[in-house]
Amino acid sequence: MADTAVQLSVTGTRAPGWRGDRGARWGTFVRRHRIAPYLLLVPALGGIALVYLWPLAEMALYSFQNYGLPQITGAAPVQWVGFGNFTATFADAEFWLSLRITVLFAAVVVPLTLVAGTLVGLLLNRLGPKMSGFVSAAALLAWATPPVSGSVLFYWLFNPDGGLVDWALSKMPNWLVGSTDWAGYNWTTTGALPAYTVLTVLVVWTSFPFIAVSTLAGLKTVPAELYEAARIDGASPWRVFWRITYPLLKPIFLVLLLLSVIWDFNIFTQSYLLFGGLANRNEFNLGLYIYDKAFTFPPSYGLGGALALIFTLILLIVTVGYVRSSVRQGALA
């Protein structure tokens, strides 16, 4: 009590023109002009401008310039080339190959991940608490494994020189695994198909847990009476899923679908490590192709920028779907 009294009297004796007074005037200014929210946003906007908006603007600029090795070293001036980089890109067979690979990969991996994840989510919901905890902990470990560790690990599993998968396949009968000589089979540099098979296994392994856990969280919100009623009516599990679970979880599934498409389009780390960096051009996806164009000697920021812009626009189309579904669910409120 005495303490507060002392404090109060101290504040009361502040001379005019003190820091506190100036602080108060600044406070009035902030309140009168309602700039408090903008002040709070300044650091965040600065950060976002630094790592998103500015690089984006630079990328867009380069895509219309002949920014290559002579321009980087200063041997020749930067010139505007209009849509030159875009026409060059569209005329490049490697671009279309990498685009086709990227789209096909997403078209295979997205459904695989969603189906596997949903099945595991349904399983987790039916298991007892202990068993469910064990399975979800195992899934969590796969999900927690950093992409670099996962890639190195799968490279080793599928390695022609002592890898476990080749060993297991070579021990299996021919009628099951075909007549290929599996011992010493090189998965990652033989061609796009075997390389992307490994990548598919790796990506499904890392990403199904997130789908499973999200599905489980959604399933917990479905009233048990609905399932009870369906069971009494003798509905099959297939029918129960499509008539009860799916319609109720549709918003969650939509978000998971869009996120999976975006993630699987963006795969870079795993493909870079599994396919031996930028050494195998016929195995490039869009990410590797952009990186190669921009940074492999001779570097071309112009072509790289044009590609990055095309890639961003493709993803933006998917993102619009994501943003719309978020806004419709009242996320902005």
Place this chain on the structure above:
Amino acid sequence: MISTRLSARTARRTRRIVLNGVGVLVALVTLFPIIWMVSTAFKPSQEIYSLTPSLLPAHPTLGNFSQVINGKASGIGTVWLFFRNSLAVTVAAVLISSAISLLASVAVARFSFRFRASFLIMLLIVQMIPGQALIIGLFREFDQLNMLQNLLGLIIVYAAQALPVSIWMLRNFVATVPRELEEAAAIDGASALTIFWRILFPLVAPGLVATSIFAFITAYNEFIVALTFLGQAHSTYTLPIYVTYFFGRGGAEWGPIMAASTMYTIPVVIFFLIIRRRLVGGLVAGAVKG
């Protein structure tokens, strides 16, 4: 009557056994690659390249780990150096991004202003832009700032890249703090700063934990920016780039590589298991709400 009830009970028991069996199978298949990584890390080299591989090492050895620790295996230094780099970058990025996103989320959750909705939509859009697309501009920008081959550049990039998702997550936590609490404190004469530290901050702390976890994992795993920025500056490598260098050097042995990759993976795996409950809830809320 009795027989139908009995058969119903048998059916239920069979179903439970089948479900548990499938559960165990799923868990084992999922765990297998990780078990194989750890097991390889403990195997002596003649067991790694044996013609009949075994799941567990017959004669477990710490040799691979000691090669990773004394730096002989990678040739660019002890693993602790890269642990220190990763830890410094990650912790600094988490602290900076938490502070900045807390301020921004207060603005978004407590005030209504002109560009509020546009700001939120912009956050959603920018976080979708792939790293491969941004890296060209980022590389040029940080080259001009002279921050390529040092950890400060990475700290800035990681802190800022975590902002969009962190703000989106934190905003919900701030919005759940009742306004009446702050108003009551204001009537009692508390200053804005006191209200922030004594009322808002403690109540938003769980949200800050969730966003910190997110920022931590993104920074600890980040690959493309570190790969591009750090180049040949070995002493600044973070753990993922160290493992990549080690792995890509050619002719490297799998024992030490798996030991290095185990040491890189284990901390984050243990961390995940500890925070499991909170993590699953927070991420799902984030995913469902956008």
